Amino acid sequence: MSSVEAKSTAQVDSKQVADNNKSSTDRAHDDRPSFFKSLLKLRFKDMSIMHRVTMIQCITLFLFAIATGIVIYLNHSQKGINDPQQVALVQKIDSLSFKATDNLFSLTQISYSLAHNKDARNNIEQLRTALQQLENDINSIEQAITSLNASRLKNHLANDLLPELKNSSSNYIQQMYKMPESLKLGQQQVARLYEETSQKFLHPMLIVLLDVQTASSKTAFRQNAIANTTLANAQTYLVIGFLIVIVVSVLSLISIRKSLRNYTYELLDALRLIASGKLNGKITVRTKDEIGTIATLVNSFVTSSNNTLSLIKKDIDKLHLMVESNSQAISVTNDAISNQRNKAQDVASSTALMEKSVEKVADFAKATLDEVKIAEEASDTCRCTMQDNITTTHSLSDRLRATSNAILRVNQMGDQIDSIVKTIATIADQTNLLALNANIEAARSGEYGRGFAIVADEIRDLAIKTAQSTKEVNKTIKELSAAVQNCVEVMASCEDQMENSLQQSSRANSSIEEIMGIIATISDMSEQIVQSCQQQANSASEINLSIANILKLTEDSYETMTNMHGSMSALDALAYEQSALLEKFELSSKT
Structure with a gap:
């Protein structure tokens, strides 16, 4: 089977599975009857849970409205009698x-x-x-x-x-x-x-x-008898309505509880089986409410998963056959190319005897030049990386210094706040003494100084509270100063380590530049050697060029076919892995 035919077959099967999935999902939405149709047939389990709750509320309101209307009517009829x-x-x-x-x-x-x-x-x-x-x-x-x-x-x-x-x-x-x-x-x-x-x-x-x-x-x-009878009738109607509401509510709640408990447990059990990989069963749809809709959609998902996995399994089997066929073709081609390569190598070895020494020198010089260029590129990359590292380290060092300066400014501001707090504490102590003196003077003044004594007491209390607050602020400032001091020490240690890193990076950069100079000298010498060898081997290269080209093409073809054979082996192994994964699922026999 060709790859084009396999691709077209896979596209047709995928489209058919997608159409089946869409149709099953649409049926899951269309199977539930309307609310009024279920109500006329008294099939409450076909209603949605929200419709059932709404129906209970409407029935309750309707019965209470009827009872209220009856009571209002009886009261209105009694107005003429019991005026x-x-x-x-x-x-x-x-x-x-x-x-x-x-x-x-x-x-x-x-x-x-x-x-x-x-x-x-x-x-x-x-x-x-x-x-x-x-x-x-x-x-x-x-x-x-x-x-x-x-x-x-x-x-x-x-x-x-x-x-x-x-x-x-x-x-x-x-x-x-x-x-x-x-x-x-x-x-x-x-x-x-x-x-x-x-x-x-x-x-x-x-x-x-x-x-x-x-x-x-x-x-x-x-x-009085008529009034009592009317009241008794109203109470009877209300009790009957209340009992009807209770009965309807209990029946509806039982139905809802059955839907939410029994059917939900069945759905959960089925979902656990599906989660374990068993896709060969279906959920029995007992209702047409939300739980039934979920069960229908789960069945649709199981069916679509069965179809999809079955299609994947068929494609994997086809892939096994294609890989086996291509592997055989590649093996035959590889053998032919191997024979051609051996013959080309024999011809090349016979024609290259007279230029053996020159070719060896030229090949060695070319290899040396290539290695030197690779080393030159690697050293240049390393130099650029080291330069970026030094720049980043400098930037980080500057940021650490700025952070340290900011922390020092915070420490200085803490000292200033401590000084201000001490001033406030001193003022509070003086205010306390002044309030005490004022209280004493007010006591000497007798009745005339009583109001001033109250004010003095309030000032004294305020001064005491201020002193207590300043003590708490002072304690907090000390803790903050200790933390800031710790941060300053950590920043200083970080700056020292950053300075050492900068020095090491500078020394490494200098070494790399020296190595780059040596590599440049070696590169120049290698180029001169290659030019000399090329001038000496031009005549031999012209004779051996056609044979070398044939040998190169043969080598390339052999390498390509070897890579293709390895790719086919990897693809075959991947197909076996996918097939092993599919074996974990228990698919329906119908699919």
């Missing part, structure tokens, strides 16, 4: 009717006392006050009933009970006002009026008031 103003009116009617009943019992006791002539004057005043209070209570009840909104309670109270209550109360009050006048007619007349009034008006009015109390109480109880 606070209407509830207050019902309670007011209940309390007023109860109060009116109490007044009736009080009037009964007062009228009984009048009927039996017990403290008539006092009882008359109490009777009038109680009648006035009863009349006010009846009017208040009427106003409260009138203020009620249209309802069954209002219809019952206003149409059935209120007219009878007003009629009975009006007649009862009129008869009670007549009792003081009946005292003039005698005690029996008063007792008879009391009996008639009680039988005709008091008992019906008490019954009506009791009916009003009963109706208002029942309404209040019914309103």
Whole structure:
């Protein structure tokens, strides 16, 4: 198989593998169904993990929105029933009717006392006050009933009970006002009026008031029951919604946990096998979420790796065959060239006998001249390198001196800072003494110097803190000075060593220049010898030139073929190494 055909075959196989890899990757992206399609089919494991988390949040928000809407609706529906103003009116009617009943019992006791002539004057005043209070209570009840909104309670109270209550109360009050006048007619007349009034008006009015109390109480109880029922329903709806949210969340979390734990462990086990070189298996894709997509892409990678490695293995086998074929051809050619070289050497040896001495001298002179030129070039290179080394060493020495000077300036600045710190410490001590003296003078001044004493104490505290800070700064400066001194010593040692290096480099440069002078002299002498030998060997060289050219071409061809044979051996060894590396992978039998 030719190299052109092998190259074209390899390109076609590589393009086919690349197309298969691309198609498998596209299928891995296209296999996952859309979110709404998975939701309609209730295949939650086909959803992505982000879609599941988003679905849980949306369901939670939706259920809470429904529960909130139900609670708002129930509260809105209770506004008309449990209107606070209407509830207050019902309670007011209940309390007023109860109060009116109490007044009736009080009037009964007062009228009984009048009927039996017990403290008539006092009882008359109490009777009038109680009648006035009863009349006010009846009017208040009427106003409260009138203020009620249209309802069954209002219809019952206003149409059935209120007219009878007003009629009975009006007649009862009129008869009670007549009792003081009946005292003039005698005690029996008063007792008879009391009996008639009680039988005709008091008992019906008490019954009506009791009916009003009963109706208002029942309404209040019914309103409370409705409110309690509404509250219980709202709580029930909220609990149901909360339970549904918990169930949905638990189910979704179980699904996510299964995807993230079980499927991930399976994926990790498969990836460990792939990492160990086993490419003959595939991961079972159980879901179509992110884990399933990764598993599909890993399968695509395994398939593409199988295809690629199989193609490489085939190419290596082809390479073995090509190397073996080329090695055989090179061996045949090399043998032919070797025979030609031997014959050319025989002819050259027979024609070179008469010029043997000249050729030996010429060859020796040429070899000497070549070696001298090589030595001259090497010595020039060494001289340039040594000169660059000296220049670099000088530059480094100058930088070390500049660094040493900078460190010395830092040391001097540290001494200046130490002097300034000592001055600050002295000022702090003097300030402390002045503050102490000021405190003493303030103490002598008594009440007038108390404020100044406080200021003096603050100044003294500040002076003490300043003294402490200066001590710490002084300690830090001393440590810095020690470090700078150490740096100065190290820099001085580096400068000495750099000076020694400069001296050694200068001596080496001088020696190299002397060697270059000697080599130049030898080069001139070698050139003169070569010129003389060439002049003497021109005639022999013309005769032997054609044979020498043939021999040279033969030698070159033989060397080239030898190199090619070595390259083929190296290429064959490389192919065997690649084949051994491929043996570490367990490829699928299908590929």
